[in-house]
Amino acid sequence: MQKKQFKEVVVEVKHVSKHYKIFGREDTVKALNDIHLANDAELQPVRRGEFVMLRGPSGGGKTSLLNLLGTIDRATEGVIELFSSPITPESSDEYLAKLRLEKIGFVFQTFNLLATMSAYENVELPMIILGKLKPEQRKKRAIELLTLVGLQDRLDHLPSELSGGEQQRVTIARALANEPEILLLDEPTGDLDTKNTVEVMDLLLDLNLKLKTTCIMVTHNPDIECYADRILYLADGVFEKQAINIEQTRLDYDKYIEYLNAQTHGTH
Numbered sequence: 001m002q003k004k005q006f007k008e009v010v011v012e013v014k015h016v017s018k019h020y021k022i023f024g025r026e027d028t029v030k031a032l033n034d035i036h037l038a039n040d041a042e043l044q045p046v047r048r049g050e051f052v053m054l055r056g057p058s059g060g061g062k063t064s065l066l067n068l069l070g071t072i073d074r075a076t077e078g079v080i081e082l083f084s085s086p087i088t089p090e091s092s093d094e095y096l097a098k099l100r101l102e103k104i105g106f107v108f109q110t111f112n113l114l115a116t117m118s119a120y121e122n123v124e125l126p127m128i129i130l131g132k133l134k135p136e137q138r139k140k141r142a143i144e145l146l147t148l149v150g151l152q153d154r155l156d157h158l159p160s161e162l163s164g165g166e167q168q169r170v171t172i173a174r175a176l177a178n179e180p181e182i183l184l185l186d187e188p189t190g191d192l193d194t195k196n197t198v199e200v201m202d203l204l205l206d207l208n209l210k211l212k213t214t215c216i217m218v219t220h221n222p223d224i225e226c227y228a229d230r231i232l233y234l235a236d237g238v239f240e241k242q243a244i245n246i247e248q249t250r251l252d253y254d255k256y257i258e259y260l261n262a263q264t265h266g267t268h
């Protein structure tokens with residue numbers, strides 16, 4: 001595989017803290033404390049095409065950080081810069097909603113597909129909301145995206161008529177509908193079995209390499225770290241360390257199953 005080159009900064013995090021107020025209590029929960037990913041720091045910002053994983057113990061602040069990066073929540077202190085534009089307390093909800101619709105794709109652990117809409121309709125919906133494409137163009141793109149994720153023969157299926165892995169592939173196709181600059185993924189394989197985990201990770205790596213979509217993904221699964229360029233470990237609201245993979249690699253399903261069985265039977 002050709003070595004990836006990262007240039008353009010897409011996400012900078014400058015001395016960001018997130019404290020939650022709890023109703024009826026004086027103190028706050030300090031979920032993130034002075035998080036810093038920037039050009040002037042040891043921990044570098046996220047660059048176009050990079051695949052970054054966020055790992056660490058439960059309650060460490062991973063989802064809080066992902067929510068800030070996705071502009072669905074606001075920092076208590078500090079500034080997040082997306083595509084060189086700062087997100088500030090003055091950024092209007094309208095501006096942030098447009099930014100999300102145009103530039104950010106979200107994938108969550110629970111698939112969040114609209115139950116009464118087919119796979120095709122779910123993927124077409126963000127394009128209808130954005131309103132840039134004509135109906136024929138939307139149709140072409142929705143079919144292309146579902147083909148890209150291997151579901152060309154499931155266009156008319158409702159979510160309830162799809163397996164978990166297939167539903168997650170529809171949500172990935174939907175997240176890509178408006179050609180986002182970044183994909184934010186919160187435990188996208190959390191509800192999947194081993195086979196679907198490997199398939200979804202293979203798909204995400206293919207998209208990351210082919211479309212150069214920047215991926216930032218929260219996961220609890222250490223075995224899939226090999227898919228990332230960089231892994232950032234968050235604990236108690238601060239970055240503990242980072243690891244860098246010189247090359248992204250895939251899990252071999254058969255060998256992975258052997259490994260998992262050996263672990264379970266204590267022979268490894």
Ligand SMILES: Nc1ncnc2c1ncn2[C@@H]1O[C@H](COP(=O)(O)OP(=O)(O)OP(=O)(O)O)[C@@H](O)[C@H]1O
Nearest residue numbers: 020021029030031057058059060061062063064065
């Ligand atoms: N809306 C909220 N109100 C109050 N406290 C919150 C809120 N959301 C998160 N927290 C707290 O902030 C801290 C960080 O939570 P966060 O969900 O970001 O961690 P996490 O690393 O994603 O955890 P997990 O791996 O279990 O999902 C935790 O102590 C959590 O209880």
